[in-house]
Amino acid sequence: MGRKEMIAMLLAGGEGKRLGVLTKDLAKPAVPFGGKYRIIDFTLSNCMHSGIDTVGVLTQYQPLVLNTHLGIGSPWGMDRRDGGMAVLPPYVKQKGGMWYKGTANAIYQNMGFIDRFDPEYVLVISGDHIYKMDYDLMLREHKRTGADVTIAGIEVGWKEASRFGVMHVSGDGKITSFEEKPKVPTSNLASMGIYIFSWTVLQQYLIRDEANRLSGNDFGKDIIPAMLQDNMHLHSYQFQGYWKDVGTIESLWEANMDLLAEKPALDLNDRQWRIYSVNPNRPGHVAGPEADIVSSLVTEGCVVEGRVERSVLFHGVQCGANTRIDDSVIMPNVRIGRGVRIYRAIVGEGAIIGDGVTIGSPDVQTITVIGSDECVTASHSLQEVEQP
Amino acid sequence: MNRNLLGVINLIHESDELESLTAFRCPASVPFGSRYRLVDFALSSMVNSGISKVAVFAHTKYRSLMDHLGSGRHWDLHHRQSRLFVLPPLTDDGNEVRRGDLFHFYQNRDYFNRSDMDYVVITRSHMVCNVDFGPVLEQHVETGADITVVCKVQSDLLGGTARKVSLDGAGRITGIQDHYGRLDSDLVSMEMYIMRKELLMEIVDSSLAQGKDHLVRQAIMGRLDELNVRSYLYDGYLGVVNTVESYYRNSLELLRPDVWRSLFFEPGPIFTKVKDEPPARYCSGAKTSNSLIANGSIIEGTVVNSIIFRGVHVAKGAVVRNSIVMQNGVIGENCVLDRVILDKDVRIEPFRELRGAESVPFLAGKRKVI
Numbered sequence: 001m002g003r004k005e006m007i008a009m010l011l012a013g014g015e016g017k018r019l020g021v022l023t024k025d026l027a028k029p030a031v032p033f034g035g036k037y038r039i040i041d042f043t044l045s046n047c048m049h050s051g052i053d054t055v056g057v058l059t060q061y062q063p064l065v066l067n068t069h070l071g072i073g074s075p076w077g078m079d080r081r082d083g084g085m086a087v088l089p090p091y092v093k094q095k096g097g098m099w100y101k102g103t104a105n106a107i108y109q110n111m112g113f114i115d116r117f118d119p120e121y122v123l124v125i126s127g128d129h130i131y132k133m134d135y136d137l138m139l140r141e142h143k144r145t146g147a148d149v150t151i152a153g154i155e156v157g158w159k160e161a162s163r164f165g166v167m168h169v170s171g172d173g174k175i176t177s178f179e180e181k182p183k184v185p186t187s188n189l190a191s192m193g194i195y196i197f198s199w200t201v202l203q204q205y206l207i208r209d210e211a212n213r214l215s216g217n218d219f220g221k222d223i224i225p226a227m228l229q230d231n232m233h234l235h236s237y238q239f240q241g242y243w244k245d246v247g248t249i250e251s252l253w254e255a256n257m258d259l260l261a262e263k264p265a266l267d268l269n270d271r272q273w274r275i276y277s278v279n280p281n282r283p284g285h286v287a288g289p290e291a292d293i294v295s296s297l298v299t300e301g302c303v304v305e306g307r308v309e310r311s312v313l314f315h316g317v318q319c320g321a322n323t324r325i326d327d328s329v330i331m332p333n334v335r336i337g338r339g340v341r342i343y344r345a346i347v348g349e350g351a352i353i354g355d356g357v358t359i360g361s362p363d364v365q366t367i368t369v370i371g372s373d374e375c376v377t378a379s380h381s382l383q384e385v386e387q388p
Numbered sequence: 389m390n391r392n393l394l395g396v397i398n399l400i401h402e403s404d405e406l407e408s409l410t411a412f413r414c415p416a417s418v419p420f421g422s423r424y425r426l427v428d429f430a431l432s433s434m435v436n437s438g439i440s441k442v443a444v445f446a447h448t449k450y451r452s453l454m455d456h457l458g459s460g461r462h463w464d465l466h467h468r469q470s471r472l473f474v475l476p477p478l479t480d481d482g483n484e485v486r487r488g489d490l491f492h493f494y495q496n497r498d499y500f501n502r503s504d505m506d507y508v509v510i511t512r513s514h515m516v517c518n519v520d521f522g523p524v525l526e527q528h529v530e531t532g533a534d535i536t537v538v539c540k541v542q543s544d545l546l547g548g549t550a551r552k553v554s555l556d557g558a559g560r561i562t563g564i565q566d567h568y569g570r571l572d573s574d575l576v577s578m579e580m581y582i583m584r585k586e587l588l589m590e591i592v593d594s595s596l597a598q599g600k601d602h603l604v605r606q607a608i609m610g611r612l613d614e615l616n617v618r619s620y621l622y623d624g625y626l627g628v629v630n631t632v633e634s635y636y637r638n639s640l641e642l643l644r645p646d647v648w649r650s651l652f653f654e655p656g657p658i659f660t661k662v663k664d665e666p667p668a669r670y671c672s673g674a675k676t677s678n679s680l681i682a683n684g685s686i687i688e689g690t691v692v693n694s695i696i697f698r699g700v701h702v703a704k705g706a707v708v709r710n711s712i713v714m715q716n717g718v719i720g721e722n723c724v725l726d727r728v729i730l731d732k733d734v735r736i737e738p739f740r741e742l743r744g745a746e747s748v749p750f751l752a753g754k755r756k757v758i
Contacts, residue, residue, distance in 0.1 A: 035667030036683070075664075268666035269686065279662035281462075283652040284422030284682035284696070286645065294674050297667040300423070300683050303645070312667070 004083060004117040006139055006196070008052050009110070011103050012040055012127040013060030018248045021371035022348055026065040028247070029127030032331045032349065034259055034268065034275075035297040035312050038069055039246060040127035041277045044076045049273055050135035052123065054083030056113050058106045060090060060099060075276045088113060102217030108206040114199065122202055124195040124219065130255050131192075131243040132266060132273050138237045139196055147235035148201045149227060151175065152194035154239045163245070164190035165220040167236055175234035180220040189236070192243060195219065201232070242266040253346055253367050256312045256329045260295050280315045280332070290321055306340075320355070326362070331372070348372030393525055394505040394585065395434040395442035397427060398603075400489035402447070402512055403549065405631040408753040409731060410449070415630065416513035417453040419714045419732065421642055421652075422682040422695050425456050426629060427513040428660045429651075430580075434509070435463045436656030437521035440470035443499050445492050448485065450476060462661050473499060488601030493592045500585055508588050510603070512579040514548075516627035516638060519580065520655045524620045528582045533618040535587070535608060537561060538580035540626045546641070547633030547747065551577040551604075553619060561617040564609045578622060579604070625651040636729060636749045639695050639712050643678050665698050673704060689719070703738070711749075734758070 016028025023031060029040035040057075047055050055078060059066055072078070073085030088110050090099050100106035107114075107124065114122060121142065123135055133152070142150040153167055166187045168177040178191070205223050209215050215222045227234060242265040246252040258264060268275060282301025287293060292307040301316040306323030313319070317330045320338035328342050331349040336342070340353050343360035345368040353359065353370070354377035360368040370376060397416070404415045416427035427444070434442050442465060446453060453474075459465075460472025477485050478495045493500075500508065507528070509521050519538060528536040539553050549567040553575040556562050565571040581604075591607045600606035608617065625647050627638030641647050652658050665684025670676070675690040684699040689706035697715045702708055705722035712729045719725065720738035727744035731754040736742070740758055744750030752758060 262671060269669065269684070274664050275666070276664050279664065281657060281659055281662065283424075283648065283658070284680045285668065286643070286648055287676040287679045287681060287691075288645070289678045291677055293670045293676055295672050296670045298670065298681070299667040303648075308670075314667075 004054050004119045006052060006121040006123055006135075007054040007056070007083070007114065007117050007119045008047050008123040008125060008135075009107055009114070010040070010043060010047075010055055010057045010125050010127055011106060012057050012066060013100055013106065014126070014128055014247075015061040016128075016247060019252065020249060021369055022249075022252075022346065023062070024371060025062060027059065027061045027063060030062075030066040030069055031246075031252070032314055033130065033246065033252070034256060035299045035314055036280070037275055037277045038066075039130065040066070040069075041075075041275055042130050042132070043125050043127050044073075044078075045273075045275045046131075046133050046135060047123075047125075048076045048078070048276065050133075052135060053078060053080055054085075054117055054119075056086050056088045056110060057127075058088050058100065058110065060106075063087075063089060069278055071278070075278055077276075083117065086113065102222075103219045104206060104209055104215075104223050105217035107202075108210050108217070111203065111206065119199050122197050122199050124197065126193050128247060129192065129243060129245055130266065131239075131241065132270075132275075133194070133239060133241070133243075135194075135196075138194070141237050142196045142198075142235070145173065145235045146233065148198055148232040149224070150196045150235045150237050151178075151224070152192040152239050153189045153236045154192055154243050155188055156190045158185065158188050161185035161188045161190060165193075165224070166190055169236045173236050173238075175228070175236050178220075178224050178228055178234070180218075180225075189238075191220065192239060193220070196237075201227075249346065249367050249369055253329060253344075257310065257327065259297060259312065260310050282315050285313075288321070306336075306338075314349075328360075344368065345370065348374065351376070354378055391438065391440065392505050393437070393439050393507045393509055393521060393582075394500065394503050395439045396508060396510045397430050397434075397442065397444045397513055398489055398510050399450070399453075399513060400445055400447045400492050402514060403630045404514075405549075406629075406635060407632050408751055409632070409635065409729075411753060412449060413452045414447065414449045414513075416444075417450070417456055418629070418635070419697060420516065420629065420635070421639065422680045422697050423663075424658060424660045425453075426516065427453065427456070428658055429516050429518065430511040430513055431457075431463055432656065432658040433517065433519040434511075434521065435465065435659065437519070439509070439521065440465070441473070441503060441505070442471075443473040443475050443496065445489070445496065446474055446476040447492075450474075456661050458661065463659050475499065488606070489603050490592050490595050490601045490607065493588070493603065494596055497589065497592065500589060503585075506585055507582060508585050510581045510588075514628065514630045515550075515578045515580070516625075516629050516651070517578065517622065518624050518651055518654060518656065518658065519578075519622055521580075521582070524580075524582055527620050528618075531559070531618055532616070534615040535581055535583045535617045536620050537564075537617060538578045538582075538622050539575050539619040540578060540622045541574055542576050542626055543574040545576065545628045545634060546637035547631050548628030548638070549630060549634075550628045551579070553577050555619060559618050561612060561619055563612065564604075566605075575619065576626070576628070578626065581608070582620075624654065627651075632729070632749065632751060633747050636712065636727075637746075640693065640710070642680055642695065643693060648680070663698050668696075671704075689721075697732075710746075728752070731756070 012029040014028040016023035078085035165180045285302035288305035299315040305321040314332040316333040323340040337355035341358040349372040465472035554563040595607040671688040674687040681696040682698040699716040703721040724741040
């Protein structure tokens with residue numbers, strides 16, 4: 001096997017507890033997003049555009065949908081003779097197997113995979129974020145500074161900062177402190193969970209971390225603080241552009257709505273940086289004689305007879321006559337009857353919404369979530385519909 | 389059973405009055421129905437019928453066809469057990485390209501001889517339909533026919549031209565005539581023939597030996613007395629797309645929900661080369677009704693009764709009515725388009741007005757700037 005300069009390890013085992021019913025049967029990276037994608041498509045497309053052709057995808061929670069989606073990596077050009085995509089679930093060893101205990105342990109358990117490619121650098125990313133980023137630029141920065149690890153960071157609002165790992169950096173970009181999810185953040189430079197390690201350094205720390213029984217085996221909580229304590233060279237790479245963690249119902253909904261702006265911060269139509277996915281192969285969508293669609297994304301295979309405003313319709317959605325959908329995300333193959341009203345909702349894959357049903361309300365700010373394959377008929381009251 | 393059926397999409401001398409739509413592509417690769425090419429219908433029908441080996445007898449202007457078909461991946465024909473063979477004329481003499489299709493069958497006889505299948509289905513690409521060849525083969529075997537022709541009862545071909553067929557009381561074909569013939573029949577030949585491989589090889593050898601080199605016109609139409617040629621009645625949607633008028637009118641038929649559903653989904657889905665375009669984007673001032681719209685398009689203006697292909701941009705204030713805009717078309721601000729067909733990559737500058745007539749839509753060739 002030829003040597004690779006950098007390979008990527010993509011953490012895709014996230015359960016996504018905060019996404020409630022949406023992750024009942026699938027892992028967070030497999031949650032549908034943006035009309036035709038799944039969340040993980042963004043990171044995989046980034047890898048492809050950054051010239052990374054070897055990606056280990058670490059799966060754990062509910063992998064069926066995710067595995068089917070990934071296949072052999074063809075949509076991202078990763079069906080390769082050398083390298084390509086490998087799905088790496090936890091497995092049983094001679095002395096008994098175990099689940100991935102944490103993000104660092106997941107990589108630790110797959111050191112053999114990484115060693116096969118004898119890489120100089122390892123990119124550690126997760127499949128939970130929506131963004132477009134050229135990892136090659138980050139690698140150049142990593143090489144230029146000669147750091148042991150480079151961590152991508154982005155400035156976030158002070159209110160949000162406590163949801164992330166926050167960093168303090170010196171004038172030349174060196175990281176001087178790192179705090180995972182601080183109660184009172186002292187910096188608003190958040191770690192994006194994107195790390196480039198020099199492999200020899202990471203190897204050492206993974207082994208040390210594994211030996212430490214008190215460790216949570218997590219990059220943000222254990223590996224990075226340990227490296228800081230040892231006065232290793234940690235560098236920050238400041239990212240500018242759209243980046244969104246879609247770990248909650250609100251942020252998932254918001255990120256979908258962000259795509260509907262007249263000039264969206266994340267442009268899906270950018271032909272230089274296309275987002276690749278598995279294509280469902282459906283005919284163009286039909287806008288019926290009475291259809292009225294504005295400020296929305298509509299995917300192939302939909303049949304729209306009603307009014308759709310500021311909404312995202314995935315492939316194969318049917319929307320009956322006299323129906324009104326506002327500010328909502330309708331996932332694949334949802335069937336919506338006639339005279340339905342849907343406000344600020346996320347409707348899961350394959351759900352059926354009967355004639356005359358009202359979901360959500362124009363006056364309520366919370367987002368209503370309908371789980372996949374649920375059937376909602378007019379006799380259901382709003383309260384019976386599962387709330388996040 | 390269909391594992392026993394070999395597919396051939398015969399593009400040799402395919403009927404073509406598609407004007408500038410086929411100026412630099414063969415009819416098989418003419419874009420149709422918002423994201424397909426004509427060949428997708430025959431090819432998907434074959435694949436959905438369980439046919440695992442399909443040969444495309446490419447003839448002329450097949451560059452875009454090769455690009456479209458690629459390795460056959462999008463039709464699942466790129467495996468150890470399933471293959472797509474694109475077979476262009478095997479010739480070093482320009483005159484040979486003009487010879488009839490039997491000559492090309494003869495040149496590619498290895499394709500038939502090497503396979504261990506007993507039956508062959510031969511189709512064209514200009515018949516827009518969704519056929520399950522399973523029942524056709526079943527009927528073929530049951531009736532003991534030498535050749536079974538897929539036909540449809542259809543009196544109005546919306547401007548397309550097709551051969552007419554007459555039957556005797558027992559379902560045997562007694563006559564086949566070209567569209568301008570006087571045969572009074574509303575039974576249309578869909579130019580899809582199932583026969584045993586040996587019979588095909590016999591037809592090829594004995595016809596060529598007699599100086600005849602046209603499969604249908606000479607070898608089949610000329611031997612109706614001798615061969616037991618029977619019809620299979622297809623009752624799904626059929627669009628005969630070989631003239632500009634029939635291209636236009638059949639395209640607009642797709643706006644009927646029953647046609648959309650039956651043609652694209654029943655009995656199986658129509659596959660095509662995927663493009664990884666994002667969902668269609670409707671902007672705040674968009675107005676759309678009764679239209680078919682593919683991914684990657686951006687609609688800022690008004691679209692009515694129209695077919696919009698992948699990656700089309702309809703700018704603010706523009707009005708597109710009763711029109712077909714192919715891939716990557718750009719309709720400038722405040723344009724008015726009515727009864728227009730725009731080939732790929734056409735750009736209409738702002739404030740233009742273009743109008744055609746129903747049977748004579750205005751047709752703009754590929755990459756034109758108007």
